[in-house]
Amino acid sequence: MAEIAALAGVSKPTVSKVMNGQPGVAAATRERVERVIAERGYVRHSAARALSAGRAGSVNLVVKEIDNAYFSEIIRGVEETLERAGLSMVLTATHDEARRHRRWLARVVEHGTDGAILVLPDEHFAHLGELRRHGVPVALVDDRGESPPDVPSVGATNFAGGFAATEHLLSLGHRRIAMISGPAFKSTRERAAGYRTALQEAGIQPEPLLEKPGGFVAETGHGATRELLRLPDPPTAIFTGNDLQAMGVYRALYEAGLRAPDDVSVVGFDDLPFARLLTPALTTVRQPVREMGALATRMLLRVIAGEKLESARVELATSLIVRESSAPPRP
Amino acid sequence: MAEIAALAGVSKPTVSKVMNGQPGVAAATRERVERVIAERGYVRHSAARALSAGRAGSVNLVVKEIDNAYFSEIIRGVEETLERAGLSMVLTATHDEARRHRRWLARVVEHGTDGAILVLPDEHFAHLGELRRHGVPVALVDDRGESPPDVPSVGATNFAGGFAATEHLLSLGHRRIAMISGPAFKSTRERAAGYRTALQEAGIQPEPLLEKPGGFVAETGHGATRELLRLPDPPTAIFTGNDLQAMGVYRALYEAGLRAPDDVSVVGFDDLPFARLLTPALTTVRQPVREMGALATRMLLRVIAGEKLESARVELATSLIVRESSAPPRP
Structure with a gap:
């Protein structure tokens, strides 16, 4: 709100009026505020929610397991990136169970979220469409290869x-x-x-x-x-x-x-x-892996901010690390 | 609300009336609803908050690091317990940095929480008092030995x-x-x-x-x-x-x-x-470790529900697991 008001050069009550469709705002002012809102990627619905209850202030991260170093690295990359953006990370483990997916979705719908990051979204995750219907921006890490091509997604080579x-x-x-x-x-x-x-x-x-x-x-x-x-x-x-x-x-x-x-x-x-x-x-x-989580988060934050991504699909480079476990075969 | 209504066999408005102490509910019905509420561990205060503003629906977990198997296990225990209780877990890593502690506290105060679990709270964590002033219930895992004795805390022997x-x-x-x-x-x-x-x-x-x-x-x-x-x-x-x-x-x-x-x-x-x-x-x-996280969560949920803990300090038993790395010394 304060941000929109500052960008549009108006007072917060004016922004509030525009958002709620109330009268008493000059047409030019209303247009200016609407343009800022559109540019910043707020839609009226979520802005209205933000006015009444405060933006969610958090992003949901959904992984299969927590006590697995692959997921830990992603969790860390996501958390650090959100923290820098002033957002909290809500973390959920699904264990690939349909009922946990459903309950997660119910919590997200009830309590709101600014966006969701799904790691290796599994077959139970037919919810992508539902999340979008609820206006929840989504980004993926290590897509299993079945999601729509316009969903932001980070993988590796x-x-x-x-x-x-x-x-x-x-x-x-x-x-x-x-x-x-x-x-x-x-x-x-x-x-x-x-x-x-x-x-x-x-x-x-x-x-x-x-x-x-x-x-x-x-x-x-x-x-x-x-x-x-x-x-x-x-x-x-x-x-x-x-x-x-x-x-x-x-x-x-x-x-x-x-x-x-x-x-x-x-x-x-x-x-x-x-x-x-x-x-x-x-x-x-x-x-x-950590950078993959961080990049998916940055892409999500850009989508939340209404920016257009140059490419929805990104692959980060892999590299061979030679240590002690490989050597020439016995002659 | 819907759950209580279903369990008590009454309508949601009736539950609402009972919770808010409004008239127009038969004594027997009121008693039945109250019993369900008591059995389910809801207290009027949190129920009332839930009615008016939407309970936060989440608990904050604060760890030092995420990509460390000790913390992963605790995170898992906390997440599973909260998930069963229908709550989300907001996870924050502090890296023992004072500024991250401060920013975390600011987010908690701004967006609200139903409670907080701190793991190995470090020297920067002078915030315990502040959390309590904001009415945030707290539980600890592996207290470093410096917190007030009435704060719920789980350790090991x-x-x-x-x-x-x-x-x-x-x-x-x-x-x-x-x-x-x-x-x-x-x-x-x-x-x-x-x-x-x-x-x-x-x-x-x-x-x-x-x-x-x-x-x-x-x-x-x-x-x-x-x-x-x-x-x-x-x-x-x-x-x-x-x-x-x-x-x-x-x-x-x-x-x-x-x-x-x-x-x-x-x-x-x-x-x-x-x-x-x-x-x-x-x-x-x-x-x-996982059970320590789970138990601290259950203790916190009881505190949130207004229950009194028999003991604020609990130590879970350790046990020796003999595998391959120990044997008699060379003669």
């Missing part, structure tokens, strides 16, 4: 990341490189495509036996590695879909009396904070 | 945990047991006291050289272990103040060509989710 990880292992001399993969998200499929493409460009035919799908958890890395080690011709290197799976690979190697990188090289994906703390420190593809 | 870790190592035959300690919080001091007491009860005089203070980060575990390994008579076992430090111990051992538990036994503290995923899987003292 997953294909390039998968390619770089595989190319690194090839350059060390590995020829039998396995990949442990994650759920069938867009990002996962792209990582696997990068892996296969790098193999093919090196003249190696990808083998279905060396690709192990599963969940983004350590248990998948553990189970898949046990199976890989039992192959007649086991891989000398394993590229995992995320860092947690790599912890599971370490465990399976340990149980088999093997070590990375002496016996098997391991490359992860994400570069979450724990990756550099592992022994051996994990070679991994860094995706700037 | 840290002394017992330190004692159990040390006793475990003694029972394996270790006599030279080092402790890597954390910042001078109440919880840390209690863990160290448990360590020293267990040594003394076994007839061993605690040696200042074997106690290494530092931060609750992997780097402290790493640096302290390097120093311990350089002692003329190095320890055969190391008890760390938290699990992150234990990761640093692993690294220092790895760099020195040593292994846990073959060369040095390691026991951590917290049992954060990653502890069981490490290789070797970490023997550690479990403190139920």
